[in-house]
Structure formats: C-alpha cells, structure tokens
Amino acid sequence: MVALQDAVGRYGIWSSELRSEDPAVRAEIPEAAAELEELGFGAVWLGGSSGVQHALPLIEATSTLTVATGILSIWQYEAADAAARFKELDSAHPERFLLGIGASHAQIAAQYRRPYSAMVAYLDALSASGVPAGRVVLAALGPKMLELARDRAAGAHPYLVTPEHTAQARELLGPGPLLAPELKVVLDADADTARATARGYLARYLTLPNYINEFLRLGFTQDDFAGGGSDRLIDAVYAWGDDRSIRRRIDAFHAAGADHVALQIVNGGTPGVPAPLPRAQWRRLAEALA
Template structure:
C-alpha cells in the first residue's frame, strides 16, 4: 500500500470532539497529506476511530501507529480491517506492536516479544478474512523485530529514530519493505522554547526501557537520556525550527531510505494543531 511521502501523526485525531476530527480529516485530505496516523493509546475502539477518518476522506490512507497486540484480539482486528478495506477502497493500514512487559502482564501473559508477535501474525493469516502481509506493518526497533517485520508485513513504523537509523533499517531490509518513521516536530525557531517543548513530550518515553535501549543502540549515551534528554538527543530526534528546517529532516529520512515520514506536531498546546498542519502541508508539494 502506497502511503505517499508524508503523513500526519496525531493523538488529537483520535481524542478530540468527533465533529472536529471529521472536519480536520477532510481538510488534511484536501491539503494532500498521504496518510493520517492515529496512535493505539490504551486500546479502545481503534477500528471505529479509523472508520471516522476513512469516512471523512477520499484519498488519504488511514494508518494505526500502533495497536498493542495485548489490547486487540487478532480475530477482531482481521474482521474489522477487512470490513474497512471493502467499504473505503483499501485505504486502511493497521500497525501492530508488542508494547512492553507490563502490557503483557496486564493481559495475563508472559512477555516473549518475537514469539508473541509471530503468533499474532499467524492468527491474522488464518482468520476467516485474513489480513494480507502487504496491508499491515509493525512497530520495530531492534534488529530481530525488524527482520520479522520485513518477512511477514509490509514493513516498519519505528518511533523516536534518526535518519541514520532509517539508513540502517534500509540496509537490513533491502529494497521493498516499507519504512515509515515517526518524526516529532516543533514549529518554533527559538532554541530554548523548542527544546523545552520537545523535552516535555519525550521525557516519559526516555524512561521506558525499550525506547532507552533503542536510543543507546543509535549511539546516544546514558547521559544523553537524563534530565529530559541532552540538547544533542533532542536536536537529533526532534525536528524543530521553521518549515524549511523540518523539511530538511524529512528529506534526510527519505535520502536514508524511508518511503514515508509521518509528522507529529508537539508543543502546540491541547487544541487541534490545524495551523501547523496547514503550514507543514507545503512539504507535500
């Protein structure tokens, strides 16, 4: 499934007032964004929330980045995905993730990431209405999970990664599999304000073991991960500045081998960041 070169990744497109979400999705579609991404959050009816966006759009794909395999039964995901594909012109792309050990414990299961994801994909393959590998992707950060994604899904949707990570993933996967990195962005030219906004958003993730290990593998140090993240980490993981500066980061991911880059506007307050999405839409041309 072709997602286009750029997409919008948004918590607000899942949690805001439904009428506001519909209006925003319609406008984003008209602005030329290739895909609208919504997070899995704590579960909930991700299929209904995807349907709201599909109903409001004509061209844009709707992707989930990502749904925890512990919070959504494979049979339900397969049936719902098939229904959405048949109704809205094959524009739905579910992303899947193994979350962390706490999520597995909450589901009453041991945590075996590769085996758990493999078993879930088996269930999608053997469902009454199977989900084709080309119509699903995975959150993958480590090399073994990336390999699994390349073999059994359309590709990977990595979180909090650099263009250098994208290049390494492309080297590992070769040509063909989709690489669609998440990219946090702050539309702010003042370095102090931009870094403050970035730290406020990222600090919770820096304390999560799987994300911390990913950043260490990318060449950051333990010191980089303290106090909300060093300037080096913030400046490398978050794109901030004007539209041209953010566009430069998007182009860096594409040169490194990304097929699609989804942009998450952070630091804009609790409201729907329509003004920022409109400004960033110039990157679609």
C-alpha cells in the first residue's frame, strides 16, 4: 500500500472545469487528465460540490493519478449514497480515489445546521458503511474541524488559506495526517491586472462568514474585505507573478507544513459561460515546478 502523501505527491491541480457538464469540455477531460499525470501532478481535485461519479473518467484515463473530490458537500450527497459509490469505484480501481468532504456554508446549503455535529454523524455513517478513514479528508478550516480531520480521517484539505493557517493546521494535525491546502494561481506578472483578476474571483468568497471569520483569526480586518480584497489579502491567498514568484509562494505552503498543495488556475472568465480547460496554464505551472 502506497502512503497517501506519496500517492498524491507534492503538487496537484484543483479544477471545477474537470467536472464540467459542457459536452465540448467533457470530451476533452480524459486526455487532459492523462496529460496532467504526464506533467507530474500527483492528484487532481474536482472543485466545487462534486460527487464521486465525476471521478471515474479521470481515473480510467490515467494509471497512477489520485482523483479527489474537493469537496463533496455533506448536505448535497447522502452518506449512504457517497459510501456506495466510493466502494464501487474503489473496488474497480483500488486506492485511486480520495473522498474529500465538507460542511459547505449556510448561504449555500439550505439544510445547514450544526456543521460539526453533522460532520461527525456523516463520518459515522461512512465508517458504518465500510469506507476507510484513510481514504477520507475534510475541508477543515477551524480548530475543531481540523482536530476531527486528525482523529477521524486521513487529514485535511483546507480551501482559501494562507501559509500562516497551514502552519497552525499542521500544529493541530501533528506530523502524520495529510495536509493538502488549496492555493489559487494567477499567471500574470503585472501587479495591477493580476490582482484585478484575483479580486474578481475572490469577491464571491468574501460574502461567506466561514472564510471571513478565519481571516479575522489570522489577523486581517474588515478593511481587508472591501472591494474584492485588499492587496494584503490578495497576496496572502494567491500566488501570482512570474514563474519564480509563483514557485516561491507555493514553496511557502510546503515550508509551513503542507504535504501537498492543490493549485487552482484563476483566469478572468465570464460568469455563466462554460470555462475551457486551462491546459496551457497547467503546462506552464508544471514547468515552474519542475
């Protein structure tokens, strides 16, 4: 059995495009997954509230790539259904799939209530259905959820965090569990346009209290949340710039205690228009990491 940290490697790709329902994009996904494996990425994270079913085309197109949900919402998918799909996939392709689950946000999930207790109950149901804890990671931000990721899962996959959060998470998790933060990347060396792209994407997250509260714990203030985010906030949660600057920023997460960094390419894009797979940017990112 390959250790989870070795299976996912140091770098992965986080992408909601890889679970696109657009026919043109879907047709390209298997080829893109195979290329990501060839480029040296150890894992892909199916961004957004992704179900287990989205993993199969990527797994079938590759031979070693770990495919993970980043994340499956516990409010959107019943534990029994998630467990059944997990077991079916794992039976056909052992140890190729990682079930990332999270409690989402009150503004998104209509059933949202007592997220910690709900997560405990969900983990109980997965365990009772035979899903091994070593194949589950939690989208943990706060201390209680991080401790739950340490005690009841293989580790944590925090979204929209800083190296400082990563260091705190590693201290809570201890040396064993997987710590795989997500990091957004803008491949643009111009400070004004890079930060403008970043703000356009970050603004949606600054309406969600879970992220705001975490930023406040990290020392940011309300002033940092205006207008899509201050320069200080943008620079803390994004890697942007030339290849060397981006590599330095990614390295900062590893230095803070991350085992693996899940990299999300952020482009301008148009809301409501299906986004193409950013394959040229993935290639450039691989070159920067080589």
